Amino acid sequence: MPTTALADHVLLDGVSKQFGSTRAVESVDLAIRRGECHALIGENGAGKSTLGKVVAGVHEPGTGTVAVAGEMVRFRSPRQALEHGITMVAQELSLVPTRSVLENVYLGIESSRGPLVDDVGHRRLFAELAERSRIRLEPDRRVGTLGIADQQKVEILRALARDAELIVMDEPTARLSADETTDLLAVIRDLVGSGTTVVFVSHFLDQVLEVADRITVLRDGRLIRTADAVDETPATLVEAMIGRSLAANFPRKVPPAADSPLILSATGLGRVGVFEEVDIAVRAGEIVALSGLVGSGRSEVVRGIYGADRLDAGAIRLEGEPATLRSPHDAIARGIGMIPESRRDQGLMARRSVRENASLPRLDLFTMGPVVADRRERVAVAEATTEVDLRCASLDMPVDSLSGGNQQKCLFARWMIDRPRLLIADEPTRGVDVGAKRAIYELLARLAAEGMGVLLVSSEIEEVLGLAHRILVMRGGRIVTELDGTVATEGEVLEAAFGTSTEDHSDA
Amino acid sequence: MPDQRVVPDLDMATIGRRLRSSMTGSGIVWVTVVLFAFLSLTTGPFLTEANLRNILDQQATLLIAASLATVAMIAGGFDISVSAVYVAAPLVALRVENSTESVLLAVVAGVLAGLVVGTVNGLVVAILKVHSFIGTLATSFMVFGAGYLISDRSILRPVSDSFRDVARTRWFTLTTATWIAFGVVLLTWFLLSRTRFGRHVYATGGNPEAARLAGVRVTGITIAVFMLSGAAAGLAGTVSASRSISAMPSDDFSFLFGVISAIVVGGTSIAGGEGGVWRTVFGAFFIALMINGFNLHQVDPIWQRVIQGLVILVAVGIDAWSRRRPR
Numbered sequence: 060m061p062t063t064a065l066a067d068h069v070l071l072d073g074v075s076k077q078f079g080s081t082r083a084v085e086s087v088d089l090a091i092r093r094g095e096c097h098a099l100i101g102e103n104g105a106g107k108s109t110l111g112k113v114v115a116g117v118h119e120p121g122t123g124t125v126a127v128a129g130e131m132v133r134f135r136s137p138r139q140a141l142e143h144g145i146t147m148v149a150q151e152l153s154l155v156p157t158r159s160v161l162e163n164v165y166l167g168i169e170s171s172r173g174p175l176v177d178d179v180g181h182r183r184l185f186a187e188l189a190e191r192s193r194i195r196l197e198p199d200r201r202v203g204t205l206g207i208a209d210q211q212k213v214e215i216l217r218a219l220a221r222d223a224e225l226i227v228m229d230e231p232t233a234r235l236s237a238d239e240t241t242d243l244l245a246v247i248r249d250l251v252g253s254g255t256t257v258v259f260v261s262h263f264l265d266q267v268l269e270v271a272d273r274i275t276v277l278r279d280g281r282l283i284r285t286a287d288a289v290d291e292t293p294a295t296l297v298e299a300m301i302g303r304s305l306a307a308n309f310p311r312k313v314p315p316a317a318d319s320p321l322i323l324s325a326t327g328l329g330r331v332g333v334f335e336e337v338d339i340a341v342r343a344g345e346i347v348a349l350s351g352l353v354g355s356g357r358s359e360v361v362r363g364i365y366g367a368d369r370l371d372a373g374a375i376r377l378e379g380e381p382a383t384l385r386s387p388h389d390a391i392a393r394g395i396g397m398i399p400e401s402r403r404d405q406g407l408m409a410r411r412s413v414r415e416n417a418s419l420p421r422l423d424l425f426t427m428g429p430v431v432a433d434r435r436e437r438v439a440v441a442e443a444t445t446e447v448d449l450r451c452a453s454l455d456m457p458v459d460s461l462s463g464g465n466q467q468k469c470l471f472a473r474w475m476i477d478r479p480r481l482l483i484a485d486e487p488t489r490g491v492d493v494g495a496k497r498a499i500y501e502l503l504a505r506l507a508a509e510g511m512g513v514l515l516v517s518s519e520i521e522e523v524l525g526l527a528h529r530i531l532v533m534r535g536g537r538i539v540t541e542l543d544g545t546v547a548t549e550g551e552v553l554e555a556a557f558g559t560s561t562e563d564h565s566d567a
Numbered sequence: 568m569p570d571q572r573v574v575p576d577l578d579m580a581t582i583g584r585r586l587r588s589s590m591t592g593s594g595i596v597w598v599t600v601v602l603f604a605f606l607s608l609t610t611g612p613f614l615t616e617a618n619l620r621n622i623l624d625q626q627a628t629l630l631i632a633a634s635l636a637t638v639a640m641i642a643g644g645f646d647i648s649v650s651a652v653y654v655a656a657p658l659v660a661l662r663v664e665n666s667t668e669s670v671l672l673a674v675v676a677g678v679l680a681g682l683v684v685g686t687v688n689g690l691v692v693a694i695l696k697v698h699s700f701i702g703t704l705a706t707s708f709m710v711f712g713a714g715y716l717i718s719d720r721s722i723l724r725p726v727s728d729s730f731r732d733v734a735r736t737r738w739f740t741l742t743t744a745t746w747i748a749f750g751v752v753l754l755t756w757f758l759l760s761r762t763r764f765g766r767h768v769y770a771t772g773g774n775p776e777a778a779r780l781a782g783v784r785v786t787g788i789t790i791a792v793f794m795l796s797g798a799a800a801g802l803a804g805t806v807s808a809s810r811s812i813s814a815m816p817s818d819d820f821s822f823l824f825g826v827i828s829a830i831v832v833g834g835t836s837i838a839g840g841e842g843g844v845w846r847t848v849f850g851a852f853f854i855a856l857m858i859n860g861f862n863l864h865q866v867d868p869i870w871q872r873v874i875q876g877l878v879i880l881v882a883v884g885i886d887a888w889s890r891r892r893p894r
Contacts, residue, residue: 367780391782399780406780408773410841419770419781422763429762473781
């Protein structure tokens with residue numbers, strides 16, 4: 060619905076934001092009108108989240124100006140943004156799980172009677188708030204006992220209790236089920252209906268089209284266009300987001316030779332309550348993708364194969380030989396490498412050097428007795444980093460001074476030093492810029508073409524379709540479908556992942 | 568849009584980074600050198616062979632224990648039990664000496680006693696997953712108690728005269744205590760900076776889950792660093808008993824405070840994953856020089872404490888500040 064009559068609530072003029080050497084957002088001019096739902100969309104790394112955080116005061120813009128209700132502001136913290144009626148519901152919720160809904164909503168803004176917290180007053184206000192927002196929650200429930208969807212609602216109530224006029228929501232539906240998503244989108248429409256401005260950051264096109272009044276598309280940190288939602292379709296949005304046709308983004312698929320040997324053959328893998336009866340085979344030269352929704356058990360399965368998590372059932376054979384992998388240490392010794400899901404939490408020692416991070420798994424190759432042979436290590440790491448096109452001023456720089464893309468390449472460099480037979484890549488392009496993404500795709504394709512088996516886990520359907528020779532779709536801890544990667548469509552993958560006939564879940 | 572507007576922003580960030588890296592880099596070296604120069608110039612009795620030799624000798628036991636406690640700290644482990652081991656291990660050593668009259672066996676027994684406590688600590692932390700601070704606090708009390716039991720609540724003295732030679736022999740004007748400390752520091756430096764074990768220690772402290780996924784045997788590393796720290800504290804206690812020619816039970820935690828102070832003032836992060844034994848050496852000497860200077864200038868001991876506390880606060884403050892990632 061066009062809302063041209065409304066005044067500008069937030070006006071960004073030439074806003075840029077840089078992290079290290081990565082330009083996350085570049086020269087963005089954007090007007091957010093009062094009382095609209097304004098969606099920011101783009102691929103991972105397009106800058107949509109960063110832009111949302113600039114609006115909410117989480118990031119201070121590097122250059123450019125921000126005006127709220129016509130007044131120039133420079134937010135140095137979310138608190139300052141809140142003073143101007145702007146707040147954010149982040150991906151990571153910031154609630155106190157051990158306290159009640161009511162306490163969480165009024166945390167930090169408690170009204171008091173003398174020394175006592177005005178509980179009665181809070182309850183009255185809470186009831187009003189619930190009425191106004193149509194969010195129904197039990198005020199005395201402990202927040203930790205609520206699901207993610209309800210916790211998000213607590214965050215929204217908290218924002219409203221602070222008289223927020225603009226709420227930035229960063230991928231609020233990413234961790235929700237289909238029903239919960241529908242529910243949240245209705246809440247957002249209600250908020251907008253009652254005059255609150257919502258900035259909705261998402262990469263789910265159908266949701267954006269359903270809920271937003273206007274949509275801004277970002278690509279590589281730049282604003283491509285802002286348009287009324289009614290004038291957009293999934294196809295026009297995808298074109299704007301990618302800027303080229305989908306296929307061009309991925310290297311050509313080279314099918315593995317018909318007689319190429321099995322690298323991994325896992326049968327009947329199970330872990331109580333997480334996944335069961337999982338069979339996976341990967342041949343030399345083959346990229347097998349494990350697809351499915353977040354929580355379907357994809358990462359857990361590959362972690363089980365890698366020895367990172369315990370397996371309760373199943374057998375693993377590597378090149379035909381039975382293998383018992385009790386730890387990643389065992390897996391590495393048997394020729395398996397892994398790029399873990401979260402490079403910050405599971406991948407890198409942030410403050411150690413690129414060299415130390417890259418050589419860590421195969422340090423044994425450079426040791427004489429207990430001593431590390433420095434020069435051999437340096438040479439090997441230099442070669443490995445060159446091979447993955449990791450760019451840094453010096454290999455002795457701390458790895459957290461690199462851009463996200465280069466950090467990810469550092470994880471890949473680990474496995475270039477002595478190539479494993481099987482590489483498990485769990486979300487290998489999460490949070491990297493488009494250039495690095497492409498480089499990683501090419502690297503994966505090249506490694507496979509050279510005979511490595513690749514087991515890929517990815518939430519990005521385009522990535523799965525663009526890279527995999529075979530696609531295994533998981534749902535509820537089981538593999539439900541196997542698809543041929545050369546002919547599979549997005550619809551087929553999503554249908555299997557959701558376990559429904561194709562509703563309106565397709566992104567493109 | 569004009570790109571030059573980026574420049575001032577970047578400059579501030581660069582300055583901040585440089586400042587941070589110089590503070591956490593070699594800041595402790597410079598302040599120690601400056602303090603040394605200052606005391607040399609202003610304080611007559613400071614720069615004498617006897618005074619410097621004394622400082623070295625007095626720091627020896629602290630450095631022996633602190634070196635390997637630094638390794639534990641880098642691996643992410645906080646070893647509270649160094650005090651208890653420092654008190655109890657020499658009691659074991661002297662019991663063995665009293666019954667065997669062998670100095671060598673006594674020293675071995677002191678180190679082994681520390682190793683045993685360290686092993687227990689390592690198992691408690693790595694297997695039971697008790698936070699190291701609490702786990703080693705608990706074992707501390709047990710070890711303090713064991714000290715009273717071993718010694719029958721009395722002061723133990725060596726029966727042979729040669730026990731005192733462990734710490735008190737002079738080689739090239741320095742005491743053997745100093746030489747032992749020197750050896751332990753060198754060994755620790757080698758371990759941390761040159762060996763695979765050292766890399767695994769840094770990785771474990773920097774990010775245990777990432778280290779595990781990279782094939783580091785995190786459990787093994789954790790147990791090993793506590794074993795080393797325990798053994799070093801046992802050696803330190805035994806050397807100390809040799810210097811004072813006696814050992815007695817107590818539940819005195821003060822040795823730990825010296826160890827922790829040296830580590831954090833040196834700039835090893837209590838968050839793990841960073842630091843070095845050379846830092847601890849400078850941290851220890853900075854504090855020692857400071858106290859020496861106070862004493863030579865007859866500063867009230869009460870104020871000495873206050874200032875020492877401030878120095879520690881500044882050191883951990885810098886660490887916390889440097890950890891804050893610039894947005």
